[in-house]
Amino acid sequence: MTKNETVLKWLGEMEELLTPDKVVWIDGSDEQRDQLRALAVELGELEKLNEEKLPGCYLHRTNPNDVARVEDRTFICTETKEEAGPTNNWEDPAKMYKKLYDIARGSYKGRTMYVIPYSMGPIGSPLAKIGIEVTDSVYVVLNMLIMTRVSDKVMEVLGDSNDWVRGLHSRCDIDPENRYICHFPQDNTIISVNSGYGGNVLLGKKCFALRIASYQGWKEGWMAEHMLILGLQNPKGEVKYIAAAFPSACGKTNLAMLIPPKYLRDKGYKIWTVGDDISWMRIGPDGYLYAINPENGFFGVAPGTNEHSNFNALESTKKNTIFTNVAHDLSDNTVWWEGLNKNLPENAIDWRGNPWDPAKFNKADKSTCAAHPNSRFTAPAENCPCISDEFNKGQGVRISAIVFGGRRAKCAPLVYQSKNWENGVFVGSAMASETTAAAAGAVGVVRRDPMAMLPFCGYHMGDYFRHWLEMGKKLGDKAPKIFNVNWFRTDDEGNFIWPGFGDNMRVLNWIIDRCEGKADATETAIGYVPKPEDIDLTDLDMDMDTLKEILTVDKEIWTKEAEEIEEHYKKFGDKLPEELRAQLENLKANLK
Numbered sequence: 404m405t406k407n408e409t410v411l412k413w414l415g416e417m418e419e420l421l422t423p424d425k426v427v428w429i430d431g432s433d434e435q436r437d438q439l440r441a442l443a444v445e446l447g448e449l450e451k452l453n454e455e456k457l458p459g460c461y462l463h464r465t466n467p468n469d470v471a472r473v474e475d476r477t478f479i480c481t482e483t484k485e486e487a488g489p490t491n492n493w494e495d496p497a498k499m500y501k502k503l504y505d506i507a508r509g510s511y512k513g514r515t516m517y518v519i520p521y522s523m524g525p526i527g528s529p530l531a532k533i534g535i536e537v538t539d540s541v542y543v544v545l546n547m548l549i550m551t552r553v554s555d556k557v558m559e560v561l562g563d564s565n566d567w568v569r570g571l572h573s574r575c576d577i578d579p580e581n582r583y584i585c586h587f588p589q590d591n592t593i594i595s596v597n598s599g600y601g602g603n604v605l606l607g608k609k610c611f612a613l614r615i616a617s618y619q620g621w622k623e624g625w626m627a628e629h630m631l632i633l634g635l636q637n638p639k640g641e642v643k644y645i646a647a648a649f650p651s652a653c654g655k656t657n658l659a660m661l662i663p664p665k666y667l668r669d670k671g672y673k674i675w676t677v678g679d680d681i682s683w684m685r686i687g688p689d690g691y692l693y694a695i696n697p698e699n700g701f702f703g704v705a706p707g708t709n710e711h712s713n714f715n716a717l718e719s720t721k722k723n724t725i726f727t728n729v730a731h732d733l734s735d736n737t738v739w740w741e742g743l744n745k746n747l748p749e750n751a752i753d754w755r756g757n758p759w760d761p762a763k764f765n766k767a768d769k770s771t772c773a774a775h776p777n778s779r780f781t782a783p784a785e786n787c788p789c790i791s792d793e794f795n796k797g798q799g800v801r802i803s804a805i806v807f808g809g810r811r812a813k814c815a816p817l818v819y820q821s822k823n824w825e826n827g828v829f830v831g832s833a834m835a836s837e838t839t840a841a842a843a844g845a846v847g848v849v850r851r852d853p854m855a856m857l858p859f860c861g862y863h864m865g866d867y868f869r870h871w872l873e874m875g876k877k878l879g880d881k882a883p884k885i886f887n888v889n890w891f892r893t894d895d896e897g898n899f900i901w902p903g904f905g906d907n908m909r910v911l912n913w914i915i916d917r918c919e920g921k922a923d924a925t926e927t928a929i930g931y932v933p934k935p936e937d938i939d940l941t942d943l944d945m946d947m948d949t950l951k952e953i954l955t956v957d958k959e960i961w962t963k964e965a966e967e968i969e970e971h972y973k974k975f976g977d978k979l980p981e982e983l984r985a986q987l988e989n990l991k992a993n994l995k
């Protein structure tokens with residue numbers, strides 16, 4: 404398959420360590436994929452779904468102890484603890500290699516070692532990067548075939564270069580006590596043991612495209628971010644691109660595939676999807692910021708996805724999709740999850756593999772759900788009805804606006820614009836959101852999640868803030884404008900006030916108008932907030948007073964917020980850039 408000595412040497416070491424019965428290279432062909440699908444069914448790793456309704460689709464259940472990312476078992480193993488910083492778990496690389504090799508040794512015995520050469524980004528694009536993952540899981544191979552670009556051409560493009568990311572995945576015994584997701588950014592290496600769940604094992608995704616790539620971007624002068632990328636087309640046919648960072652399960656996939664409200668569609672507005680989770684961004688020859696989506700598919704949250712909330716995502720899952728931990732509707736051999744429709748299946752198997760009793764279903768009690776709250780679909784991007792023409796082009800799209808956001812029941816207004824890049828970096832660095840089921844642990848607890856990168860930044864977060872500030876200096880007046888949004892303000896009964904989903908288009912239009920100098924705003928202590936009349940409420944069952952309420956900046960709440968940001972900043976010690984400290988002081992002064 405290759406003459407690249409760095410690849411052959413590493414694969415030799417892996418074979419010796421893991422002792423597989425055989426080694427199979429993955430070539431990206433339909434023929435090999437079909438054989439592996441059949442094998443996965445034979446092994447019980449996948450169940451084949453209704454070929455007429457869901458052609459090429461399969462169901463997988465992970466071990467119930469293995470359903471989300473495990474942040475407490477995720478490590479950044481740099482030479483020094485200081486380099487990993489206060490927000491990452493750290494271990495000495497030599498110690499961690501030994502520990503992991505001891506766990507993985509001999510673990511492929513009686514099994515096959517699959518070698519997956521893949522490209523993050525269009526193969527051969529100057530913005531793309533190459534990885535090789537070895538795994539003993541056919542499920543992982545089939546997911547990687549959807550999520551990344553796998554082909555013989557990848558090794559041709561690599562040639563004899565050593566610029567590629569090593570990824571070792573071994574299922575071992577799916578033992579939660581020995582589960583580790585470890586990154587060695589200085590060796591371009593990832594090792595993941597004892598898990599079979601998405602973000603822990605599809606090593607091109609969070610492990611490479613964010614944790615390793617963020618480190619590479621810092622060293623090489625570019626950015627790897629937890630951001631969707633969308634193109635907003637106006638009635639003149641012009642398309643402007645927005646990149647948006649929200650924490651896990653906070654609405655990236657939904658925003659990326661949004662369908663505008665009817666009155667805006669009638670005028671000719673349309674959204675194109677470039678990416679739904681990860682963005683790699685570089686300064687182009689013209690000095691502007693350009694982004695590609697390094698992925699090739701969507702690993703999306705299933706619950707809540709339906710033809711009204713996210714039609715395009717649902718369409719994307721109608722063929723060649725793998726469903727993980729959703730419910731199996733036996734009546735027609737299809738899938739179901741909470742929020743798909745109101746027809747609770749009478750004859751279904753839940754995500755644990757047990758018969759599901761719809762009579763016992765109680766919306767408020769997650770343990771009665773048929774699908775796991777973090778159940779997911781792995782769908783090819785090419786299935787998406789609104790996939791952008793730019794998706795497969797390697798040069799990237801020019802970003803006009805960067806948007807931060809999260810789940811805040813009371814604090815952040817629907818939208819505001821930062822005063823400038825530096826102030827925007829402050830907004831991102833101070834971001835907070837309620838935790839979700841995407842990671843193991845408590846749900847609904849507010850935590851600081853800078854730039855939605857808390858679980859994904861592969862180095863010291865203080866250096867990461869500094870890198871953002873440096874990028875801003877290089878971009879100068881060509882820098883994208885930075886905004887913050889919050890779809891999740893709630894009323895006293897806990898209901899979301901803003902309708903969200905397609906109606907978020909009303910906010911995107913204000914954002915683009917601001918970028919083009921077309922919309923007015925009111926200056927507040929935290930930034931520029933829209934004049935209520937500039938958020939178009941046509942056809943919406945919402946009055947001006949309610950809109951004004953979600954646009955208000957409550958000084959009392961924000962004074963408390965500033966205190967919490969101060970606390971949060973203490974973690975970074977003298978690595979916290981002075982500029983950000985000054986921004987915080989400025990906010991406090993504005994609130995007086």
Ligand code: GTP
Nearest residue numbers: 651652653654655656657704706707841890903904
């Ligand atoms: P990851 O894949 O984990 O990174 O998640 P994501 O950020 O792509 O989130 P996603 O779009 O999958 O949405 C997660 C959950 O939030 C789903 O249950 C959605 O239905 C819900 N959601 C998305 N957008 C909105 C919105 O505008 N308003 C409300 N109320 N809920 C939303």
Ligand code: SPV
Nearest residue numbers: 472601602608609651841
């Ligand atoms: C997330 O948790 O942000 C995801 C899913 O996108 S995972 O791939 O598991 O990280």
Ligand code: MN
Nearest residue numbers: 650651652680
């Ligand atoms: Mn994500």
